[in-house]
Amino acid sequence: MSNPWFFWAILSAVFAALTAIFAKIGIKGVDSDFATLIRTVIIVFVLTGFIGYTGKWSNPLTLTAKTWTFLALSAFATGISWVCYFRALQIGDASKVAPVDKFSLVLVAVFAFAFLGERPSAREWLGIALVAAGVLVLAIKR
Template identity: 40%
Template sequence: MWKYYALHSAMFAIATSILAKVGVKGIGGNLAMAVRTVVILVIAWGIVLFSGQTKEVKDISRTNLIFLVLSGIATGLSWIFYFKALETGDVPVCGHRRVLLPVLKVQPYKCPAAASGFQMVIRMA
């Protein structure tokens, strides 16, 4: 079942790149990130509310909270730099191979047509 979730995560990560690249055009990366964050916040808390998990808030331990806050900081910094890259450069939208690694075996093979001489072969793990 985890492969199903990982594959969908990778597909949505790729869609995120494409949509964000178009969405950041003409506005600042920080504003784009802020808008995206509000949308994610509404979706995440909507899921918690509709699934009845609000009563679990009291079960969050100090360790849970520390690591979730640290994870949130890392995520925020990642988004800041990601949107700055989208805003200021020609960032390819297909750079999510790392997201697929748990699900797929990625193997290089010699390909004269590729700019680097190598192309990636992707097979289900």
């Protein structure tokens, strides 16, 4: 692995996959919005413990207004995404919902191109297009 981020990205993918499986099992007989709330509360406790254990706590009042604004926007987007994801999992197959959810990879590339000035190579665009094609294959009814 020549890129240190790759290790963390692979772990993210593994845990995202487990998230779908555990959530699909856990939301049986529970309202998906309520299940999302429970999940979020647990995440707050886990992250608080992690930050405390690793000594990474810092004063949030020292953050800039721009940082607060974009972290808040990210939090809203995350919350809305989770609500939609859990609702989709409750009514659909995890093996179909999770890959379609990963269409976010395509959207991240497009948004990063448009708003952050990132310029993926032709090979990277090909990979992104293949992901998009895979989502279409899953989404189109036969």
